[in-house]
Amino acid sequence: MTTTTSHVPEHVPEPEGPDGGVAAARPARLIHTESTTEIPVHLLFREEPTAPPAEVKLRPAVVAHRPAPEKEDRDTRDIGVRVRASAPGVDPEIVERPARVLPGIAGVLAGVCGAAGCAATAWWAGVLPAAEALGPSAGTGGLGPAQWAAFAGAGALGLFGFGGLARGRTGRAWVLELFGRYRGTVRRTGLLWVNPLLLRRRVDVRLRHWRGEPLPAADRGGVALRVAVLVVWRVRDTARATLGVEDHEGYLRACVEAALLRVPVAAPGAGRGAVQATQDALTRLVAADAGPVGVEVCAVRPLRVEYAPEVAAAMHRRRIAALDARHRAGVIGSVVDSVEDTVSRLTMRGLIDLDDYERQVLVKDLTVAFCAGRGETGP
Known part of the structure; x- marks a missing residue:
């Protein structure tokens, strides 16, 4: 064994002898300098100076085997399903069965x-x-x-x-x-x-739909929204829906409100893909929450998404500014393309022979003229 830096006392006291006395401190130093020094292992664990080294019996180590990732994920999912099924606190014995008539x-x-x-x-x-x-x-x-x-x-x-x-x-x-x-x-x-x-x-037990009032929600950026949703649902297990909760319709409304607070909703003006992703996420979440009480949720569709009153004016100005910036960028791009095409044609056909300064002046004049024309006629 090799040691680079260690703090060991200079005098190592010897253990008590057989006569009960204490032997004098051994002046020998195990480490003479801070450089590497080999130390015999039996000197560090010696108990008797004359006794032979005791036989050490090793116990078998108990190693906790960690399950494979696939098995662990599967067990976690199974536990999650069991917890989710028993989350609402519904008696597991209340299951629909046919009555004798x-x-x-x-x-x-x-x-x-x-x-x-x-x-x-x-x-x-x-x-x-x-x-x-x-x-x-x-x-x-x-x-x-x-x-x-x-x-x-x-x-x-x-x-x-x-x-x-x-x-x-x-x-x-x-x-x-x-x-x-x-x-x-x-x-x-x-x-x-x-x-x-x-x-x-x-x-x-027929297929029913429920259209609620605008409920609070938020988009991915945390901006407050108001969302009116359409929920298509029906009662699958009449025993759980009637005896498991006091009012299964009220429970469904609460599940929808909770899902809107947990799922980021697509902002107004978002694409069809974002809206479809929001609908799928809301449907899965509400169906998972309402399933244990016997309610089957077929779809949760956002019908109207608008900004909350406290941020509606600011978001409207922001949207107008974005549209204006996009329009200006398009106009500038088209003007630059037109100027470049005009100068290139004049030069290639030999109609004009310009140096750098004259070319800059021509480009400036053409840009001003094209921008003025765009401003008058519109995009």
């Missing part, structure tokens, strides 16, 4: 049977006015306990039969709950029978 004919038959049972019970109890004309089997004792029980059963059957009838419509769905517990979603159409004890919540 019966065809409408079953409810109609049950209602008719219940009505017929009520009529038969009334005839049995002799309550009907024409009971005597129906035959000697009609009762005359009034409503007793048996008649009341039969009347209650038939009435309950009729109420359940007719009360559970419902009409399913295209583009509409029902979210059913029983005592606060989700029992399924009905997307079928036609006449159906649904348990009357279930609470029904109607949900519109």
Whole structure:
């Protein structure tokens, strides 16, 4: 081992001997100068002057293997997806599933049977006015306990039969709950029978659009903007949209506002490519935020982009100045080309023979004349 510069004390004390005394300091110097000196390794780690060097046992090193970049990125994406899916705090057990319903004919038959049972019970109890004309089997004792029980059963059957009838419509769905517990979603159409004890919540599952008021945003330069967007969306999971959040439409508006604050919007007058990039970024961001609550976002399109009132006047002057500078640059370029072409033609055809000074004067006069003509006739 070689050392260039080191600070080692001149006297190295010896460790305690076997008799408990302390040996005198060893006056030998390990490093005599600041130049390179070879130092035996066993002298630096010696514990006993006479003891043999102890055997050193090496422990196997534990090396933490870092995953490959592709695997690490894939794991990071998977974790991000799991976190994003559980970000809104929606119960993972709330997932749309079909509810158990019966065809409408079953409810109609049950209602008719219940009505017929009520009529038969009334005839049995002799309550009907024409009971005597129906035959000697009609009762005359009034409503007793048996008649009341039969009347209650038939009435309950009729109420359940007719009360559970419902009409399913295209583009509409029902979210059913029983005592606060989700029992399924009905997307079928036609006449159906649904348990009357279930609470029904109607949900519109058609493709819908929402055009909001101008919302605050900013461009890539941080200039304040006001953007009115058109959101095309629909409810994909009725259970999450109804039970996962209090108001899925309000949640969608909040997602749009948050996306406009995070995505730089193309400034007024930007090209079609910048506008399309803004639309794609907004659509991806809003769809990722609204997806866990059962809302599918198809597109988020900026309809009107304008500067905020506090910067509108300044940006208008800046835009006019840029247009004017562009116009002046075009005019100057065309004038210079015209002057160059005129002087070149006159010289090449031998019409004039000019020295440098005369050429400069001619160029100046032609430039003034062409600029004056452009100013009068316009670009």
